[in-house]
Amino acid sequence: xxxxxxxxxxxxxxxxxxxxxxxxxxxxxxxxxxxxxxxxxxxxxxxxxxxxxxxxxxxxxxxxxxxxxxxxxxxxxxxxxxxxxxxxxxxxxxxxxxxxxxxxxxxxxxxxxxxxxxxxxxxxxxxxxxxxxxxxxxxxxxxxxxxxxxxxxxxxxxxxxxxxxxxxxxxxxxxxxxxxxxxxxxxxxxxxxxxx
Numbered sequence: 001x002x003x004x005x006x007x008x009x010x011x012x013x014x015x016x017x018x019x020x021x022x023x024x025x026x027x028x029x030x031x032x033x034x035x036x037x038x039x040x041x042x043x044x045x046x047x048x049x050x051x052x053x054x055x056x057x058x059x060x061x062x063x064x065x066x067x068x069x070x071x072x073x074x075x076x077x078x079x080x081x082x083x084x085x086x087x088x089x090x091x092x093x094x095x096x097x098x099x100x101x102x103x104x105x106x107x108x109x110x111x112x113x114x115x116x117x118x119x120x121x122x123x124x125x126x127x128x129x130x131x132x133x134x135x136x137x138x139x140x141x142x143x144x145x146x147x148x149x150x151x152x153x154x155x156x157x158x159x160x161x162x163x164x165x166x167x168x169x170x171x172x173x174x175x176x177x178x179x180x181x182x183x184x185x186x187x188x189x190x191x192x193x194x195x196x
Contacts, residue, residue: 011133021144
């Protein structure tokens with residue numbers, strides 16, 4: 001009865017953690033996108049070299065997470081299945097490793113389901129659900145981690161870009177200010193020469 005509890009807890013914890021990380025990542029992407037739009041507005045032009053493709057980055061992060069999680073989940077599911085086949089017993093008391101073919105498969109799935117339906121477990125269907133959770137949990141978690149990591153980088157780049165824009169604006173304002181002062185001085189000088 002311990003296997004389904006552990007499997008369900010594992011898939012629930014990894015799934016929730018992955019979902020939380022994905023939500024946080026979307027918020028960071030949103031913040032970075034707003035910061036870039038504000039920077040573009042302040043510069044009054046979009047610098048194509050610095051423009052961030054956030055929807056493309058989100059898609060890339062999801063695919064990267066799916067690939068990593070798919071591999072990790074598949075390996076974890078396969079290992080869980082194999083360990084159960086080697087260590088667990090069927091509801092009849094026979095070691096699953098001594099069974100072959102469909103009997104071994106059914107006994108392993110029933111083990112993950114907490115035992116046969118007749119003995120109060122969730123049976124093979126429950127075992128399939130638990131195994132699916134063991135496989136899907138790492139997928140959701142790795143998608144969340146990949147999106148979280150990439151969103152942190154995107155937000156950092158947006159902040160750097162905003163800081164560069166601030167420096168450019170400050171420099172141009174300083175230059176404009178000195179031009180205006182120089183122009184005003186020239187006008188003042190010309191007025192004073194004409195006045196004498």
